[in-house]
Amino acid sequence: MRNLFALLWKNQFFVLFILLISISLYLLSRSYSYHGSIAHNTTSDISGSVFSTYGNITDYLSLKVDNDVLADENAMLKNMLSSSFLQTDTQYIYRDSLYRYIPVKIVSNSVSKRNNFMLVNKGSKHGIKKEMGVISTLGVAGVVVGVSEHYSTIMSMLHQNMRISARIKNSGQLVNVIWDKTDYLYGTVIDIPSHIRLNQGDTIITSGNSLIFPEGIIIGLIESHKIDSNKNLSKATMRYITDFNSIKHLFIIENLMKMEQDSLISQIENIDE
Amino acid sequence: MNNVLFKNITRFIILMLIQVLVLNNMNLGGYLNPYIYILFILLLPANINRSFLLILAFGTGLTVDYFGNTLGLHAAACVVIAFMRPGTINLFFRNYEFNGNEEPGPSSIGYRGFLKYAISLMFIHQLILFYFEVFSFSNFFFTLSKVLLSTVLSVILIMIAVLLTGKRKKK
Numbered sequence: 001m002r003n004l005f006a007l008l009w010k011n012q013f014f015v016l017f018i019l020l021i022s023i024s025l026y027l028l029s030r031s032y033s034y035h036g037s038i039a040h041n042t043t044s045d046i047s048g049s050v051f052s053t054y055g056n057i058t059d060y061l062s063l064k065v066d067n068d069v070l071a072d073e074n075a076m077l078k079n080m081l082s083s084s085f086l087q088t089d090t091q092y093i094y095r096d097s098l099y100r101y102i103p104v105k106i107v108s109n110s111v112s113k114r115n116n117f118m119l120v121n122k123g124s125k126h127g128i129k130k131e132m133g134v135i136s137t138l139g140v141a142g143v144v145v146g147v148s149e150h151y152s153t154i155m156s157m158l159h160q161n162m163r164i165s166a167r168i169k170n171s172g173q174l175v176n177v178i179w180d181k182t183d184y185l186y187g188t189v190i191d192i193p194s195h196i197r198l199n200q201g202d203t204i205i206t207s208g209n210s211l212i213f214p215e216g217i218i219i220g221l222i223e224s225h226k227i228d229s230n231k232n233l234s235k236a237t238m239r240y241i242t243d244f245n246s247i248k249h250l251f252i253i254e255n256l257m258k259m260e261q262d263s264l265i266s267q268i269e270n271i272d273e
Numbered sequence: 274m275n276n277v278l279f280k281n282i283t284r285f286i287i288l289m290l291i292q293v294l295v296l297n298n299m300n301l302g303g304y305l306n307p308y309i310y311i312l313f314i315l316l317l318p319a320n321i322n323r324s325f326l327l328i329l330a331f332g333t334g335l336t337v338d339y340f341g342n343t344l345g346l347h348a349a350a351c352v353v354i355a356f357m358r359p360g361t362i363n364l365f366f367r368n369y370e371f372n373g374n375e376e377p378g379p380s381s382i383g384y385r386g387f388l389k390y391a392i393s394l395m396f397i398h399q400l401i402l403f404y405f406e407v408f409s410f411s412n413f414f415f416t417l418s419k420v421l422l423s424t425v426l427s428v429i430l431i432m433i434a435v436l437l438t439g440k441r442k443k444k
Binding site: 012013016017020021023024025026027028029030031032047050051054108109110112113114115117119153182 | 293294297298305306323324327328331334338339340341342343344345346348349352353356405406407408412415
């Protein structure tokens with residue numbers, strides 16, 4: 001035993017190297033799956049406050065653009081007011097509100113890595129929880145994966161573990177959207193049934209099957225569709241409606257019925273067993 | 274001794290702030306991200322205890338990971354270059370005698386020597402970083418081109434930093 005320790009001590013440089021590299025690889029290995037990245041996230045108030053201090057300074061540089069974006073959004077919301085519609089009896093149907101939107105601001109963002117995340121300025125204190133959907137003013141942006149008291153981390157659409165259940169707007173077919181590109185402008189639509197032909201400009205929307213996003217939020221527009229006659233399912237390239245490099249403001253979606261839906265799903269799973 | 278400690282701590286903080294706040298937000302050509310924080314590991318005293326060097330490099334990598342949400346990625350790359358640093362110094366500057374806390378910077382080994390030293394370690398760092406990030410060889414040559422371009426970019430940045438700070442040291 002003593003000799004063993006002596007040997008280890010003599011080769012401490014090499015032993016330490018092996019030890020440290022093993023720790024790094026262990027930490028790294030947890031990020032290779034969707035659930036791993038959700039379970040082990042380093043969101044914290046420390047990194048959050050460093051980024052937001054910096055953001056407070058640099059935000060002034062883009063005030064003009066931000067104002068334009070907000071004005072556009074205001075106009076869009078005004079169009080949805082009841083006073084903007086022709087009054088008819090069947091116009092208004094009482095609906096229990098199903099989703100709540102929490103506005104947040106990005107304090108740190110990346111688009112150039114293989115796996116990209118966004119850090120935003122609200123956290124558990126504001127009611128944000130893991131696995132909530134995130135949208136920009138235009139369309140889908142990501143999913144919350146980490147929450148601290150005042151900040152949360154969002155796995156952006158530009159992440160290799162991202163997979164969103166989607167629908168082709170004009171045919172209603174279910175497909176999936178992933179990111180296997182290196183370009184932040186484009187995503188990939190997979191699992192397209194073979195009889196479907198997509199044209200440039202076709203809209204891809206959320207399916208509403210995931211309980212994370214409401215139905216019908218735009219993800220992107222088809223850029224090109226390559227049909228492989230040998231396979232049952234084909235792939236298409238899609239341009240994201242959200243420009244991930246320039247977004248500043250996001251909305252986190254709270255599904256108010258999630259508890260009820262989840263318990264229903266777990267009931268079904270119990271019956272199966 | 275305290276002077277060396279103070280210098281290195283200041284260097285660590287400054288490089289880390291530049292890396293996390295400025296360079297991490299840069300994407301030249303859409304996907305290139307220069308890394309300057311390696312300069313901290315490069316410029317640690319040449320005669321530093323090798324095990325201590327490993328631990329410092331691990332800590333440096335983890336700090337960058339912490340802010341970039343890439344836990345383990347930079348730590349692994351940094352530990353590997355810290356492991357290879359003593360050998361690299363030995364290989365290139367066998368004839369040079371480092372005394373006390375002298376750092377393997379341009380002031381001791383010259384700009385050409387430092388360039389060789391920086392390129393080799395930077396290349397290894399980027400190689401590990403990009404291939405571990407993708408974790409597959411599917412786009413082998415695309416990733417390799419990223420590695421090469423990013424190495425060139427980072428080395429240029431490191432040389433600029435060294436040139437700018439080197440002037441002050443001249444008596």
